[in-house]
Structure formats: structure tokens, C-alpha cells
Amino acid sequence: MTEMMYGAISMASLTIALFFLRFWRNTGDRFFLWFALSFFIEGVHRVYSAILNEAGEDSPLHYLIRVLAYGLILWAIVEKNLPRKEPRD
Numbered sequence: 001m002t003e004m005m006y007g008a009i010s011m012a013s014l015t016i017a018l019f020f021l022r023f024w025r026n027t028g029d030r031f032f033l034w035f036a037l038s039f040f041i042e043g044v045h046r047v048y049s050a051i052l053n054e055a056g057e058d059s060p061l062h063y064l065i066r067v068l069a070y071g072l073i074l075w076a077i078v079e080k081n082l083p084r085k086e087p088r089d
Contacts, residue, residue, distance in 0.1 A: 006050035013043030034076035041069045 020036035023029075045065045049057060 003050050006046045010043045010046035010050070013039045013046065017043060031076050031080045034072050034079070038069045038072040038076075041065065041072070045069070 017036045017039035020032045020039060024032035024036060045062070049062070
């Protein structure tokens with residue numbers, strides 16, 4: 001049952017990453033690129049966990065991967081809200 005949930009979560013995360021990549025390609029906004037990368041990391045992490053059959057997930061590596069993924073989301077939000085620099089003429 002755990003492997004099935006890992007599969008569902010990884011499929012959803014990778015699908016969401018593809019949607020964000022499409023939004024990034026259409027708009028060119030890096031906000032969507034950071035989100036796509038975060039969801040891609042999360043999806044690959046779930047596949048990795050399912051293959052190794054690590055249901056505990058209490059090792060520091062799992063936490064570091066999630067901190068990286070969530071940090072990318074936070075960075076995307078911060079970068080989006082930073083003031084834009086005006087080009088000098």
C-alpha cells in the first residue's frame with residue numbers, strides 16, 4: 001500500500017512539474033521554473049523512496065531533499081516579490 005501511495009504522489013508531482021514547465025515556457029517567468037524544479041525534485045524523491053523501500057524516511061537525506069524542494073518554492077516567492085530594477089538608458 002505504501003508503494004502505491006509513493007507512486008501516486010510521484011506521478012502527481014511530476015505531472016504538476018510538467019504543467020509549471022509549460023507555464024514557464026509560455027510566459028518566461030522564472031517563478032514557474034522554480035516551482036517546476038521543486039515539484040520535479042519531490043517527485044523523483046518519492047520514486048527513490050519507493051525503489052529503496054524506505055517507509056521510515058527518518059534519515060537526514062530525506063529531510064535535506066525536502067528542505068531543498070521547499071526552499072525553491074520560498075525562493076520563487078521571494079524573488080517574485082523583489083523590486084524590479086529599471087534598465088538604465
